[in-house]
Amino acid sequence: MSSFSKATQQWATFARVWYLLDGKMQPPGKLAAVASVKLQGLHKPMYHQLSDCGDHVVIMNTRHIAFSGNKWEQKVYSSHTGYPGGFRQVTAAQLHRKDPVADIPEDILKNLVEELPQPRKVPRRLDEYTQEEIDAFPRVWSPPENYRL
């Protein structure tokens, strides 16, 4: 059915594309999931493990990533140096503090093609809503005057 000689040559098939992903207020696991799909090339119909078909992903604002729950204190990254007594356990908060956040070089910034949609919808703060939207929101109940909270 599909003959390799009859299909017209698409010369840019294996070109690598540079994507941008904003990590502000995003869970790092979901960022990683989105990035890994693009990096492996699983978003392309002509994916194969052996053909080098992945793309580049630049993640910015990694300083403002947001773990949910108590993971900043509870999540532990363990590693072993190989030497005796070399078992290192670092909490996510410590790792984040010591992680260097570099500026993205200019030539990469100029090469970026597309921005990927963020995996988590960031809710707006109260002061980002307009007064009309606040007034239009339905009130469940209003407390009486002598009500003490």
Place this chain on the structure above:
Amino acid sequence: MVFLTAQLWLRNRVTDRYWRIQEVLKHARHFRGRKNRCYRLAVRAVTRAFVNCTKARKLKKRNLRTLWINRITAASQEHGLKYSTFITNLIKCQVELNRKVLSDLAIYEPKTFKSLAALSKRRHEEGLAAALGDEKEPEGIFSRIVHYH
């Protein structure tokens, strides 16, 4: 015993040892190291190679199916559909294309795949409308099943 010449006294001697060895070595010529030259090592390597070849016939079927599914997932995500939705709705429209053909279409006939994705999406919406809406509304256009008698 009557042996009129000395030559007739000799019995059961191997005369084609060279060809017996070559039969094995010819399958090992593309191996790495001494196993492509030395018969002892080559026998073991060639036996393992043949055993792996027979075992891999079952794995090939599994691996190719996984590859087709990954490719179809990638292509249907490009059209905003999930793989599971795409396949189930295609089956419900009586389009009995297998995953091999679908992945080939996704690579070489993108417009055909786009129309298949649109068909699947429409059938999905009709299915949701039939499930969530009232029973009184008639079936959708693509939900009607053709009976081949």
